[in-house]
Amino acid sequence: RKEVEQDPGPFNVPEGATVAFNCTYSNSASQSFFWYRQDCRKEPKLLMSVYSSGNEDGRFTAQLNRASQYISLLIRDSKLSDSATYLCVVNGGGSQGNLIFGKGTKLSVKP
Amino acid sequence: NAGVTQTPKFQVLKTGQSMTLQCAQDMNHEYMSWYRQDPGMGLRLIHYSVGAGITDQGEVPNGYNVSRSTTEDFPLRLLSAAPSQTSVYFCASSYPSSRGYTFGSGTRLTVV
Numbered sequence: 001r002k003e004v005e006q007d008p009g010p011f012n013v014p015e016g017a018t019v020a021f022n023c024t025y026s027n028s029a030s031q032s033f034f035w036y037r038q039d040c041r042k043e044p045k046l047l048m049s050v051y052s053s054g055n056e057d058g059r060f061t062a063q064l065n066r067a068s069q070y071i072s073l074l075i076r077d078s079k080l081s082d083s084a085t086y087l088c089v090v091n092g093g094g095s096q097g098n099l100i101f102g103k104g105t106k107l108s109v110k111p
Numbered sequence: 112n113a114g115v116t117q118t119p120k121f122q123v124l125k126t127g128q129s130m131t132l133q134c135a136q137d138m139n140h141e142y143m144s145w146y147r148q149d150p151g152m153g154l155r156l157i158h159y160s161v162g163a164g165i166t167d168q169g170e171v172p173n174g175y176n177v178s179r180s181t182t183e184d185f186p187l188r189l190l191s192a193a194p195s196q197t198s199v200y201f202c203a204s205s206y207p208s209s210r211g212y213t214f215g216s217g218t219r220l221t222v223v
Binding site: 032034036042043044045046049087089092097098099100101102103104 | 142143144146151152153154155156159160161167169170201205207210211212213214215216217
């Protein structure tokens, strides 16, 4: 089983749609969880950290279910500028410096 | 603040050549890492460091060396380049907390 698994997509949605991404991780000792976005031929950029209580940043909501080892990202009212690849990231257990990236889910928002 | 600076941005090497990819950060981050990104493989961790003088191997360390003599710098050395090392290399740094990594803009390496 891969350490971090994501649906590769692509997700093609119209502007204004709500879209949800899911991610599962295998290491129950993981303590840190993040969502990154990566634009084509650019570096990954931190979108948000994910906390057990769930957290929201504007149109973006992240949830963590430790029991199921499952992380989600919800994007409401999609914008054209949301088109990117979304990466689920988990620390590999033990050291916080060992971050494991999922392969990413590609989102394309159409007019 | 410049953030995380990687040099060079592009490089072409011949098989068997060695080189060093440079990475510097000015945010006083303790953690630094090197990743490579290949199509269909996602980002894979090569080596990481949790502080000056401390390094550890990631998922794909073979063929690469690192050292961390200062907090600011974390160079990645390719000992004898192989075509399989053709990739985009990203350096990243972070505080030792749940704040996530800041990435450099990457080095695109081609080995012929």
